[in-house]
Amino acid sequence: MKARLNVGVIGLGRLGRVYAEDLARHVPTANLIAVADTREGVAESFAGEYGVPRWYQHHSDLLNDKDVAAVAVITPTNTHKQIVIEAASRGKAIFCEKPISLSLADAEEMLDVVESKGAFFQMGFQRRFDAGYIEAKKKIGDGVIGTPVLISLTSRDPFAPPLEFCDPKASGGLIVDMGIHDFDLARMFVGEVRSVYATGGALAYPEMKSIGDIDNALVNLVFENGPLGVVQLSRNAVFGYDIRTEIWGTKGSLQIGYFRHTPVLVMTKEGISHDVVPHFMQRFEKAYLAQIQDFIVNVGNGRGPSISGADGLAALQISLAATESLRQNRPVTLKVV
Amino acid sequence: MGRKGGKLRVGVLGVGRIGKIHTENLVARVPGAELAILADVFPEELKTVAARRGVSRTASDYKDVINLSDIDAVVICTPTNTHFQIILDAAAAGKHIFCEKPIELSIDKIKTINQTVEKCGVQLMVGFNRRFDPNFSKLREMIEAGRIGQAQVLRITSRDPGPPPENYLRASGGIFLDMTIHDFDMARSLMASDIKEVYAKADVLVDPVFKKVHDWDTAVVTLTFDNGALGTIDNSRKAVYGYDQRVEVFGSAGMVAVKNKTPDDHVCLDRAGAHSSLPLHFFLERYAESYLNEMVAFVDAVKDGKPVPVTGKDGLMSVAIGLAATKSVKENRPVQVAEAL
Numbered sequence: 001m002k003a004r005l006n007v008g009v010i011g012l013g014r015l016g017r018v019y020a021e022d023l024a025r026h027v028p029t030a031n032l033i034a035v036a037d038t039r040e041g042v043a044e045s046f047a048g049e050y051g052v053p054r055w056y057q058h059h060s061d062l063l064n065d066k067d068v069a070a071v072a073v074i075t076p077t078n079t080h081k082q083i084v085i086e087a088a089s090r091g092k093a094i095f096c097e098k099p100i101s102l103s104l105a106d107a108e109e110m111l112d113v114v115e116s117k118g119a120f121f122q123m124g125f126q127r128r129f130d131a132g133y134i135e136a137k138k139k140i141g142d143g144v145i146g147t148p149v150l151i152s153l154t155s156r157d158p159f160a161p162p163l164e165f166c167d168p169k170a171s172g173g174l175i176v177d178m179g180i181h182d183f184d185l186a187r188m189f190v191g192e193v194r195s196v197y198a199t200g201g202a203l204a205y206p207e208m209k210s211i212g213d214i215d216n217a218l219v220n221l222v223f224e225n226g227p228l229g230v231v232q233l234s235r236n237a238v239f240g241y242d243i244r245t246e247i248w249g250t251k252g253s254l255q256i257g258y259f260r261h262t263p264v265l266v267m268t269k270e271g272i273s274h275d276v277v278p279h280f281m282q283r284f285e286k287a288y289l290a291q292i293q294d295f296i297v298n299v300g301n302g303r304g305p306s307i308s309g310a311d312g313l314a315a316l317q318i319s320l321a322a323t324e325s326l327r328q329n330r331p332v333t334l335k336v337v
Numbered sequence: 338m339g340r341k342g343g344k345l346r347v348g349v350l351g352v353g354r355i356g357k358i359h360t361e362n363l364v365a366r367v368p369g370a371e372l373a374i375l376a377d378v379f380p381e382e383l384k385t386v387a388a389r390r391g392v393s394r395t396a397s398d399y400k401d402v403i404n405l406s407d408i409d410a411v412v413i414c415t416p417t418n419t420h421f422q423i424i425l426d427a428a429a430a431g432k433h434i435f436c437e438k439p440i441e442l443s444i445d446k447i448k449t450i451n452q453t454v455e456k457c458g459v460q461l462m463v464g465f466n467r468r469f470d471p472n473f474s475k476l477r478e479m480i481e482a483g484r485i486g487q488a489q490v491l492r493i494t495s496r497d498p499g500p501p502p503e504n505y506l507r508a509s510g511g512i513f514l515d516m517t518i519h520d521f522d523m524a525r526s527l528m529a530s531d532i533k534e535v536y537a538k539a540d541v542l543v544d545p546v547f548k549k550v551h552d553w554d555t556a557v558v559t560l561t562f563d564n565g566a567l568g569t570i571d572n573s574r575k576a577v578y579g580y581d582q583r584v585e586v587f588g589s590a591g592m593v594a595v596k597n598k599t600p601d602d603h604v605c606l607d608r609a610g611a612h613s614s615l616p617l618h619f620f621l622e623r624y625a626e627s628y629l630n631e632m633v634a635f636v637d638a639v640k641d642g643k644p645v646p647v648t649g650k651d652g653l654m655s656v657a658i659g660l661a662a663t664k665s666v667k668e669n670r671p672v673q674v675a676e677a678l
Contacts, residue, residue, distance in 0.1 A: 149542040149555055150571060152494075156587070197536050197671070201565055203489045204589055216490055218559050218567050220538055228538050228557045230569050232490060232587075239591050248496075250543060252577055331536070331669055 005300050008034040008068040008092075010059045010083055011075035012046050015097060015288075018281065019072050022289045023296075024050040030296045036062040059083050063090050070120075070299050072292065073097060076170050077177070081106040084121075085113045093120035093299040095292065099180045099319065100312035102172045107316055111309040122295050122305035123312035125184045127243075129290040130283075132256045133185065136247070139254060140189060146251030148190050151221075151229040153182035154244045154257075156237035158279055160205050166213050166235075173213045174200070174233055175326065176319040182231045182245075183221075183318040184311065189247055192224045193318050195333040198326040204236035219322045220331075240276035241283050344371040345636050348402040349412045350423060352377045352386040355437055355464075356414035358621065362629045363412070364390045369636040376402045399423050403430040410639055412632075413437060416508065421446045428457040433639045435632070437464040439518055439659075440652035442510045444678060447656060451649035462635045462645035463652035465522040469630035472595040476584060477527055479593050486590030488528050491560070491568035493520045494583040496576035498619055506550045512539065512572060513659040517558065520570045521658040522651060524560055527586055528568065531654060534561040536671040537662040543575045558662055559671075579616040580623050598623060653678075 007030050009020040016037070023032040034054035037043045043055035056062045063071065063086050070093035073083050080101050087094050094114070100123060101107045114121045127133050140148065155178050160166060171177040175198060186193065200217030202208040208215050215236055221229030234242075244257030261277045277283045294306050317334055325332040347370050349360050356377070363372040374394040377383040387395045396402050403411060403426055410433035413423055421441050427434050434454065440463050441447045454461040467473055480488055497516065500506065509515035525531060539553035547554040554575060560568035573581075585594040597616035605612045617623040631647075638645045660677040 150557070150573065152492075152569075152571060154492075197538075197559065199534075199536070199559055199561055199567060199671075201567070203487075203565060203567075216567060218490070218569055220536065220557055220559055220569075222538055226540055226542055228540065228542075228555060228571075230557045230559070230571060232492065232569065234490060234587065236489075236589065237587070237592070238589070242592075248573060248576065250577070253581075329671055 004029055004031040005296055006031050006033040006067050006069045007296070008032075008036065008062045008065065008071045010036045010062060010071055010073050012037040012042050013074065016074035017046065018288050019074055019292050020046060020052075021050065022292050023072070024052060026289055027293050027296055029300055034062050034065055034068055060086060063087050063092060069093060070296070071095070072295070077102055077172055078170050081110050084110045088114045088117045088119040088121070091117065091119065095122050095124060095295045096312070097124040098184070098312065099172055099176055099316050100309065101316065102176065104313065104317060104320065107309075107313045111313065114309060120299055120305065121309045122298065123307040123309065124291060125181060125307050125311070125315070126284050126287040126291045127181055127185055128188060128307060129294065130287040133245070136245070136254055136256045137188065140247065140249070144252060145247065145249030145254050148247050148249045149227050150248045151186055151190050151227065152246045153185060153229070154232045154242060155179070155182055156232075156234040156242035158237050158240050160208070160215060160235040163207060163211060166208065167211045168213050172319065173323060174215065174235065175217055175219065175323045176316070178233050179217065179219060179231055179322060180315045180319045182233070184315040185245060186221060186229050186231070187311070187314060187318075189245075190223050190227050190229065192314070193221050193229075193334060194224045195222045195331050196220065196318060196322045196325050197331040198322040199329070200233075200326055214326070217326065221318070241279045243283060343369075343640070345369055345640050346371050346373045346407055346409045347412060347636070348374040348376060348405070348408050348410075349414060350376045350399045350402060351414035351416075352383055353414060357386060358628045359412050359414060359632060360386060360390050360392070362632050364392065366629050367632050367636050369633070369640050373408055374402050374405065400426060403427045403432050409433060410435065417442060417510070418508070421450065424450050424461070425453050428454045428459050428461075431457060431459060433460045435462045435464065435635045436652070438522075438652065439510065439514055439656055440649065442514060442656065444653070444657060444660065447649070447653045451653060454649060460639055460645050461649045462638070463647045463649065464631060465519065465526075465647050465651065465655070466624055466627040466631045467519050467523055468526050468627075468647060469634060470624055470627040472598065473523060473527070473584060476586060476593050476595060480527060480529070480586060480588070484591065485586060485588030485593055488586050488588045489566050490587040491524055491528055491566065492585040492587075493523060493568070493570040494581055495520045495570060496573040496581035498576060498579045500544055500546060500554065500574045503546055503550060506546070506552055509552070510659070511552045511663055512554070512556055512574065513537070513662040514656060516574070517556065517570060517572055517662065518655045518659050520572070522655045523584065524568050524570065525651070525654060527584070528562050528564070528566055530562040530564040530566060532560050532658050532674050533563050534671050534673050535559070535658060535661045535665050537665040539666045543573065547574065553666070556666075580619050581616060582623060
């Protein structure tokens with residue numbers, strides 16, 4: 001039995017807290033040794049609550065902590081570059097939440113440093129660790145639906161995050177921040193994307209226009225080897241969290257996703273009804289845990305990353321091409337990076 | 338109409354696959370109509386259908402039907418390339434017209450058709466039967482009732498179980514004018530808005546016969562509606578599991594969706610999992626009720642002197658969208674529907 005891996009979490013926002021809590025309580029091979037958050041008192045209060053011995057307000061202080069062997073970077077996307085480069089320079093193993101960055105140049109620079117320092121780097125795309133997506137991938141690998149010819153992916157949030165989060169300058173906007181999950185899955189199931197066409201609008205939240213973003217989008221994909229794809233994105237699924245993927249192949253079709261949260265069906269004079277998955281934690285709680293566990297195991301056992309920096313870069317490239325397509329209202333062919 | 342018994346007297350022109358359906362419905366299931374005569378250029382087929390359905394009068398030439406003074410309306414089920422002349426002649430003879438989709442493949446000819454029927458004061462209804470399917474009618478009803486607030490995003494999945502014969506494909510006008518045309522009409526009808534712009538990608542991914550006839554078997558179409566709403570349609574000519582006909586409309590207050598209809602609702606569980614029936618195999622089975630409902634709607638509207646529910650404008654717009662989609666694939670750019678009009 002090896003010693004537990006000393007891990008630090010940088011960023012204790014909505015998602016950072018999820019990972020930090022998982023590492024503190026549910027990953028026996030990890031030792032959550034430090035947390036950092038730029039907001040005054042946040043790291044300290046989390047550390048107090050979860051018994052984390054060290055806390056920092058500045059990420060550099062956590063990265064300078066020689067006892068920290070691995071870090072999870074769960075900060076706003078526009079801060080990833082600086083933190084990842086610093087972490088790689090200090091020889092830390094890195095888990096980086098999606099999207100890798102907001103520009104291809106930044107992502108390439110990050111990955112160059114990671115490579116030159118020989119650092120371990122794993123991207124976070126938790127849907128790949130969901131039982132449904134794992135099973136679907138296996139079935140496709142087994143040839144159950146033949147060769148995929150069309151993929152349709154849907155991602156709908158029940159409500160929009162705060163405007164400052166949606167701001168394309170911080171998150172990349174709807175297509176980058178949200179669509180990137182679907183682009184990653186599309187690559188995993190079908191292959192590399194050759195061209196994209198996107199359309200969309202601020203249909204539900206007019207205030208999105210003030211930050212230059214949209215709340216609903218459609219993205220068409222054409223894959224290298226011919227298959228077609230379509231991604232539907234929305235910030236306003238008032239009924240709940242709607243995450244579905246459907247893949248059609250030459251021998252059949254496969255659907256991933258569901259609406260019903262609890263296994264209760266209610267029948268009354270008014271009709272038949274059931275509840276709906278409320279939000280991402282209820283849907284992907286186990287996937288987040290499986291993903292961070294996988295990171296710890298890969299680092300601990302000297303394995304390669306399950307999702308590489310190149311995967312993060314490729315998904316970002318599709319997102320940026322789709323954003324460009326939306327702005328210019330024309331199909332965009334992806335450049336070879 | 339002032340007829341004896343108040344029934345609308347109808348002639349069916351063309352007794353092929355779809356003509357047979359309308360014949361059967363008009364003979365037995367449309368209370369307001371009397372099927373007076375059948376016409377077809379193939380005498381054998383005509384004789385067989387007339388005998389089976391107990392229709393005593395037949396004609397080999399459609400003109401012999403539209404010139405009959407005791408006929409009020411014609412139901413045109415002939416090949417698309419014959420629609421234009423038959424409609425003009427029927428309108429000139431003062432007959433009301435039900436015409437199968439697509440009304441015509443040429444925009445100019447459709448415009449002439451629409452002007453002519455207006456001038457002649459006859460009604461023209463286009464056979465977009467899916468509007469009358471109970472599943473899709475329910476969706477439209479709920480959307481109109483405001484159940485999902487403002488409709489924002491439409492998704493139509495429309496897949497055939499297998500491709501039609503090669504000869505049919507050659508004259509079909511291509512996937513967008515033959516198959517997706519139903520989806521374009523459904524999109525306009527459900528979203529209660531015209532379509533402003535189309536971007537389409539299509540390819541031959543499942544059956545090489547489509548390469549031979551210069552058509553496509555798989556397509557994804559992105560729609561932008563006049564009112565700002567968005568939509569996607571995905572089509573396949575060959576879904577091995579059957580006829581896949583689903584629609585979802587997402588709105589500001591919720592979502593409505595319909596699943597495929599199956600011949601029965603059984604579930605069988607075994608060591609390999611849970612299994613149930615495949616969708617109803619093809620359009621004759623899946624849309625049987627819709628063909629009857631649309632004919633009842635046509636007959637009732639004409640009899641009552643009310644506007645028919647699917648008009649020549651609907652016929653025109655669906656073809657314009659189909660032409661715009663075809664252009665979009667060929668030129669790989671979003672195409673304004675206005676460019677095709």
